Amino acid sequence: MNILKEEDFIRLYTFIQKKYGINLSKKKQLIEGRLNSTLFTMGFTDFSEYVDYILTKASEKDIEVMLNKLTTNYTYFMREKVHFDFFTHTILPALVKNKKDKVLSIWSAGCSTGQEPYTLSILIKEFLGKEAPLWDTRVLATDISQKVLLQAQKGVYPQDSLKDMPSEWVRKYFRRVGNTDQYEVTPELKANVIFKTFNLMDPIQFKIPFDVIFCRNVMIYFNQPTKDALVNRFYNSTKPGGYLIIGLSETINKNSSNYKYIMPATYRKI
Ligand SMILES: C[S@@+](CC[C@H](N)C(=O)[O-])C[C@H]1O[C@@H](n2cnc3c(N)ncnc32)[C@H](O)[C@@H]1O
Incomplete structure (x- = not known):
């Protein structure tokens, strides 16, 4: 596994914070763990190279891949x-x-x-x-x-994710996808x-x-x-x-x- 050096960690979290508001200054381990496979698939040999790339010439797509790895999109119906x-x-x-x-x-x-x-x-x-x-x-x-x-x-x-929703709403606003346990929102x-x-x-x-x-x-x-x-x-x-x-x-x-x-x-x- 590649090690994220302190200086690269600081460069990366400062960039993410400034540009996207996301504070990862206490998430060194998370960054190291979650970005290791990205480094590998993109052909970088270490974090310094990857961070250089992100800070200078990464496409929006590459930035998004990184943000998707680092932030959670966790959500569910009827939350709070x-x-x-x-x-x-x-x-x-x-x-x-x-x-x-x-x-x-x-x-x-x-x-x-x-x-x-x-x-x-x-x-x-x-x-x-x-x-x-x-x-x-x-x-x-x-x-x-x-x-x-x-x-x-x-x-x-x-289907399971609709369990907190009144069944009448599920009937009205969702359609079962074929014979699966997936439900699709109506047009x-x-x-x-x-x-x-x-x-x-x-x-x-x-x-x-x-x-x-x-x-x-x-x-x-x-x-x-x-x-x-x-x-x-x-x-x-x-x-x-x-x-x-x-x-x-x-x-x-x-x-x-x-x-x-x-x-x-x-x-x-x-
Ligand atoms: C945990 S989800 C919250 C979803 C929903 N609001 C909820 O409460 O269940 C957080 C979302 O915020 C988005 N997010 C994080 N930083 C953002 C930014 N700078 N601009 C827009 N969206 C951002 C993430 O992509 C993620 O999908």
Whole structure:
């Protein structure tokens, strides 16, 4: 196994942190372990050569392969359900009551393989019922990884991963793939989620500000200044009265953000 020298480790994690916000400064072993096979398949003889390549001439594809190895895309349907309950019972009723333009702007930032934005899309459709066709209910779903976005767009999941979802929703929004134990999201639901590649380190320049931003279990990889700056960019992209929802194990810095704390992991722009 190749050894990652301290100087190469520092060069690599500094590059990743600066460019992608992901803090791997305490993950030397993880980097060493997870990138060894990449080194081998790409034909490098040691980490110094590989790090030189990454820092100077690597293609976006090679960078992505590296990020995919180093970060986790772990997610599942109905994760942290308390947020979905709040979305259905508090946020949606108020939004729908007050909207004249019938446009909902919801963003799943760091959507991984799509379970979060598809769940949000189902909740919106269920809430609006027969009225849904009169609304623009599309959910924006972004991630830095093309690989997870491709999986998300495919929308095929093992039956087991749908176990926390009401069976009525599974019947309505999924189709079994042949005789397998795989289920595919219906075309209607797929059409309701717009998947895009987006690096959260970049300026947020989507057309309209958001009613709700879900950015759950993403900022765990970021250090405090990176997190503060991103939360600030989220704030500027949230409509007055809109929400930011983060992961239950995460917090945002009260002193550096104007969002008002509502309940664990839920913040509002007042
Ligand atoms: C653990 S998943 C979270 C999925 C979902 N939000 C959830 O809570 O289950 C974290 C996702 O954040 C994405 N991510 C990490 N750094 C990012 C960045 N700088 N810009 C955009 N996405 C990023 C990863 O690719 C990964 O898919």
